[in-house]
Amino acid sequence: MDNIIGATEQKHFTEQRRRSIVIDYLIATSIHGLRSVGRAYSTCNRIFWIVIFTLTTGLMFYFVISAILQYFAYPTQTKVEINLDLSMDFPAVTICSATPNRYDRVNTSLINFFYRLFPSYVKFNQSILNSLVLPLYIDLFNRNQIEEWQSTGYQLTDIMLYCNYNGIDCSNAFIPSISSIFGNCYTFNWKTSIPFFTLNSVSNTFVLKQGLSLGFYIPRESYFPTLSYDAGLVVLLHDNDELPLPNENGLYLQPGLSHSIMYRKSKTTFLPAPYSQCTSDIADDLRSLYETTFINQTASQAVAYSESLCRELCEQAYTFSQCSCILPSAFFTRHIYTLDGHLISANICNPFNEQVTCAFNSEQKSIASEELQTLWCTRCTPQCQHTDFSTDLSAQSAPSEAEIETYAAILLNGTNKTSILVPDDFAQRFDYYFERNYLKVFIGCGSKYVTEYKQEAKLSFVDTFSAIGGQTGLWIGLSVLSVIELIELLYRLVHKLIIQ
Structure with missing residues (x-):
């Protein structure tokens, strides 16, 4: 072949x-x-x-x-989920007296402060002392005299009649903190608190409504006279490790009423890099801020990153670079970062010289300038997770006749176990004072459903690989x-x- x-x-x-x-x-x-x-x-x-x-x-x-x-x-999309959370953590609740200064204690400190500034032969009157309130607090902070500062304000025992969570006594479940506006504040259910309360925390006692019940006597007769503050309480609901800023987000409650605050919880979660620039890293200046705000060092160990706090701190850092001092606009802090990344100590500006004017001008310049914001706040990226509590506030008249009779028996008949601050003629004018100054608060969960907003990747590697395969197959097989x-x-x- x-x-x-x-x-x-x-x-x-x-x-x-x-x-x-x-x-x-x-x-x-x-x-x-x-x-x-x-x-x-x-x-x-x-x-x-x-x-x-x-x-x-x-x-x-x-x-x-x-x-x-x-x-x-790295395109993203937002996924919304509504999930039932029967074991939800009860939010942290920060309570501050709407007027921070107790007249008798402040006056004593003001007299001592006056004689630190002037010779002993100089005479003073009450109007002169009143003008020294802000300089007094700045001086106490700069000299780290926190105990004296706290003593000039209201202690929780001065104003609180009772605390009850689902039938559990919670009078001792508060963490003290310092506000630059309201002085002494007290936070319930902080992250490091023992016990830590959730919606599942119940007792054997029957309660009509599950939640946090608080009763207060507002000692407005002992208020330091001022035009800047009003009578009542400031209440703030926030996440259990979120720094409380009652001057920015607080609810103002009036005495003589029974207030009801119902909350609903929502959470927002962002993807980390490369999908976003969010971070959860805690810088040393933020950690120092928590240590300054909370007197209890155990409490200051629970720190959460916040973009807004980071920007406040970097604005303070710019002010310090211009004036060698800072303004306690939103909070008190002792340390700030320099532009080259060093953590240094910083004092509050002296109101008796031009430091304050310099600081105000620098703060306004920093806020108005995008270039300064970019230069000083480059590390202040968005936070990866944010928890928000939307609240519905309502009120009714209080106290009731039954409450007046009950507290008259407790406060006047020798069975009083509280140490609330009352005027000298309290017994003689009990009905007048109690009806005028009684304040009741109930805080409850309005819905056990949590709304979660989650940022998700719009395209995965598999999606992209499939798209490439589809294009190559479509055009040339x-x-x-x-x-x-x-x-x-x-x-x-x-x-x-x-x-x-």
Whole structure:
């Protein structure tokens, strides 16, 4: 058979010419267009299919590159979930007296402060002492006399009649803190508190409504006279490790009423890099702020990052760079970061010289300038998680006749176990004082459903890979096996080039 005329035998691929190898590939390939190039019946037909294949290949690369760029843009979408949380943590509740200064204690400190400023022979009157209230607190803070500062304000035992959570006595479940506006504040259910209360924390006592019940006597007769404050309480609901800022978000409660605060919880979670610039890292200046705010060092160990606090701190840092002091606009702090990243001590500006004017001007300049914000606040990126409590506040008249009779028996008949601050003629004018100064608060969960906003990646790697496969298949029919066929072609061509 080998000698029959016209008989042919296919050569081994290593013996084929390069042109023959390419034509074999073009005829056999699964890639659309190339097969038509290989079996074209004329030169014009071959040119036509080469142009068409080039055009579709260009379009394919355009859409493939677009899909890749879209993936590396890290687009996101927000997913909303409403979940039932029967074991939800009860929020932290911070309570401050709406007027921070107790007249008798402040006056004693003011007299001592006056004689630190002036010789002993200089006389004073009450109006002079009144003008020294702010300088007194700045002086006490700068000299780290926190105990004296606390003594000038109201202690929780001066104003609170009772605390009850689902039938559990919670009078001792408060953590003291300091506010630059309201002085002494007290936080219930802080993250490090023992016990820590959740919606599941119940007692064997029957209660009409589950939640936190508080009763107060507001000693407005002992208030230091001022035009800046009013009578009552400031109450703030916040997350269990979120720094309380009652001057920014607090609810103002009036004495002579029974207040009801119903809350609903929502959580927002952002994706970390590369999808966003959010962070949860705690810087040393923020940690120092917690240590300054909370007297209890155990309490100050629970620290949560906040973008707004970070920006307040960096604005304070700019003010310090210009005036060598800071303003306690939102809070008191003892340390700030310099522009080169060093943590240093800082004092409050002296109100008796030009430091205060310098500080106010610097603060306004910092807030108004985007360049300064960018320079000093580059590390203040958004926080990765935020918890919010929306509240509904309502009130009724209080106290009731039954409450008046009950507290008259407790406070006047020798069974009083409280140490609330009352005037000297309290017993003689009990009805007047109690009706005027009684304040009742109930805080409860308005819904056990938590609304969660979660940022999610809009495109995953699998989505992008599928999009690329769809584009290559749509335009030229390219698949993984087609790529392997192309690799085989290159191998054969290289092998042919080497052996010849």
